[in-house]
Amino acid sequence: MTDVSATGGRTPSRAVEQALVDAAERVLVRDGLGGLTVRAVAAEAAVAPMGVYNRFGNKDGLVAAVLARGFEGLRVATAAADDADPVDRLLICGRNYRRFALDHPQHYGAMFGAGWAATVPTEELVDRADAAFQALVDRVGYAVDRGALRPGDPVETAQLIWSSVHGAVSLELAGLGRTADPAAGYEALLRMLLDGLR
Amino acid sequence: MTDVSATGGRTPSRAVEQALVDAAERVLVRDGLGGLTVRAVAAEAAVAPMGVYNRFGNKDGLVAAVLARGFEGLRVATAAADDADPVDRLLICGRNYRRFALDHPQHYGAMFGAGWAATVPTEELVDRADAAFQALVDRVGYAVDRGALRPGDPVETAQLIWSSVHGAVSLELAGLGRTADPAAGYEALLRMLLDGLR
DNA sequence: CATCAAAGTAGAACGATGTTCTACAAAGGT
DNA sequence: ACCTTTGTAGAACATCGTTCTACTTTGATG
Numbered sequence: 444m445t446d447v448s449a450t451g452g453r454t455p456s457r458a459v460e461q462a463l464v465d466a467a468e469r470v471l472v473r474d475g476l477g478g479l480t481v482r483a484v485a486a487e488a489a490v491a492p493m494g495v496y497n498r499f500g501n502k503d504g505l506v507a508a509v510l511a512r513g514f515e516g517l518r519v520a521t522a523a524a525d526d527a528d529p530v531d532r533l534l535i536c537g538r539n540y541r542r543f544a545l546d547h548p549q550h551y552g553a554m555f556g557a558g559w560a561a562t563v564p565t566e567e568l569v570d571r572a573d574a575a576f577q578a579l580v581d582r583v584g585y586a587v588d589r590g591a592l593r594p595g596d597p598v599e600t601a602q603l604i605w606s607s608v609h610g611a612v613s614l615e616l617a618g619l620g621r622t623a624d625p626a627a628g629y630e631a632l633l634r635m636l637l638d639g640l641r
Numbered sequence: 642m643t644d645v646s647a648t649g650g651r652t653p654s655r656a657v658e659q660a661l662v663d664a665a666e667r668v669l670v671r672d673g674l675g676g677l678t679v680r681a682v683a684a685e686a687a688v689a690p691m692g693v694y695n696r697f698g699n700k701d702g703l704v705a706a707v708l709a710r711g712f713e714g715l716r717v718a719t720a721a722a723d724d725a726d727p728v729d730r731l732l733i734c735g736r737n738y739r740r741f742a743l744d745h746p747q748h749y750g751a752m753f754g755a756g757w758a759a760t761v762p763t764e765e766l767v768d769r770a771d772a773a774f775q776a777l778v779d780r781v782g783y784a785v786d787r788g789a790l791r792p793g794d795p796v797e798t799a800q801l802i803w804s805s806v807h808g809a810v811s812l813e814l815a816g817l818g819r820t821a822d823p824a825a826g827y828e829a830l831l832r833m834l835l836d837g838l839r
Numbered sequence: 840c841a842t843c844a845a846a847g848t849a850g851a852a853c854g855a856t857g858t859t860c861t862a863c864a865a866a867g868g869t
Numbered sequence: 870a871c872c873t874t875t876g877t878a879g880a881a882c883a884t885c886g887t888t889c890t891a892c893t894t895t896g897a898t899g
Contacts, residue, residue, distance in 0.1 A: 452865090453865060453866075456875060457867095480855085481856075482855085482856075482857090491878070493878090494875095496858075497875075502858090556754040556755055559815055560755070561675065598820060602818065602820050606830060607805040609811065609812060610805055611801075611804035611808065613811065614803065614804055617757055617758070619770070621774055621796055621799070621800050628801070632801050632804060635838060636833070636837060638837040639833035639835075640833060640836075640837075654896070657847075689847060689849070690886095691848075691849090692846095694886095700887090
């Protein structure tokens with residue numbers, strides 16, 4: 444994503460919002476959700492702290508914007524799985540999911556944990572979350588239509604898949620996994636899903 | 642659990658710790674993790690705020706004690722599944738897991754989300770978390786030994802099951818489920834697990 | 840029972856955080 | 870060029886986690 448660098452002095456009106464969200468993401472990645480404070484973000488963006496309130500209403504609004512970006516990233520990763528073979532497509536999709544989470548642990552943790560719990564979802568955030576899920580539903584529908592998964596509502600099947608991969612990734616990120624090789628464990632999970640949904 | 646009620650004046654030494662943990666649980670249930678502050682807990686327990694630091698080192702130590710109780714509750718719920726039939730045992734176990742989470746949403750959210758992320762796990766907490774997982778491993782082992790699940794390391798199989806049920810319950814509690822009937826969806830998840838692990 | 844150490848309490852204080860408000864200057868639009 | 874909008878700097882406030890001090894009460898031991 445294109446970063447709007449602060450140029451010193453006063454940030455142009457049209458650049459304040461993006462500067463703040465960019466900065467918030469950097470702070471989140473560097474210091475975690477606990478380090479994401481209004482002052483830290485403002486300093487990172489070389490913007491006045493009041494900018495957060497002027498543009499996002501409050502800190503929660505800023506966090507929601509960051510989470511929305513997270514879900515957009517997740518949607519892109521999910522939708523990138525476009526192999527012709529339906530089973531391959533689902534496997535790639537599942538691997539992309541984990542890859543995204545491992546590459547963006549702070550985003551992922553905030554999206555489904557404290558960040559989400561603390562925020563009142565904005566319309567943008569809900570739309571982005573819906574879109575990310577829809578990308579999975581699309582891939583499930585592709586597989587069901589081609590007989591790779593048993594007939595059924597793609598939304599419900601996608602929810603089952605989502606539950607499982609989300610659970611696996613969440614526990615892994617939290618350091619709560621109990622097996623020696625998380626990657627192998629995740630592959631076993633994907634196989635289990637395919638076996639259980641055929 | 643037996644609540645140690647404050648009797649006014651000065652709390653006896655031997656009762657301070659339990660009074661604080663009891664109070665912390667009440668505050669967690671009532672006001673969520675965000676409302677669990679040192680002062681709120683101390684007031685709830687009618688104990689001086691310094692008691693938190695004297696007995697638990699800091700606020701995180703107190704939170705860890707609360708999380709440990711959560712895992713103990715989860716272990717009890719898991720271990721309560723003791724039907725003779727291995728499949729029934731697993732199903733009951735799975736249903737107990739969800740029941741526990743739905744009955745104690747604030748505990749569950751803290752145990753696997755912000756509470757866990759913010760705390761340095763104490764030995765007690767790790768032991769309790771291990772014990773809860775072991776209860777699941779035991780049930781998986783029971784089913785594997787009787788041919789109800791395919792042969793394999795019970796720990797790895799338990800991890801797969803845990804990932805799925807944890808994911809399902811977490812998304813449900815976060816209001817991120819996308820299906821109309823979460824209970825039915827959860828039953829479908831359990832069936833999928835059995836199908837995928839036979 | 841007396842003595843002394845340990846520990847609970849009250850209170851103050853400090854830095855950090857989210858938020859609100861004010862006054863001024865610069866940007867943006869017409 | 871003029872006027873409105875908006876970014877900035879700074880102050881202030883309540884709350885929170887934490888540390889510290891002084892005093893009182895409890896708890897343990899002889």
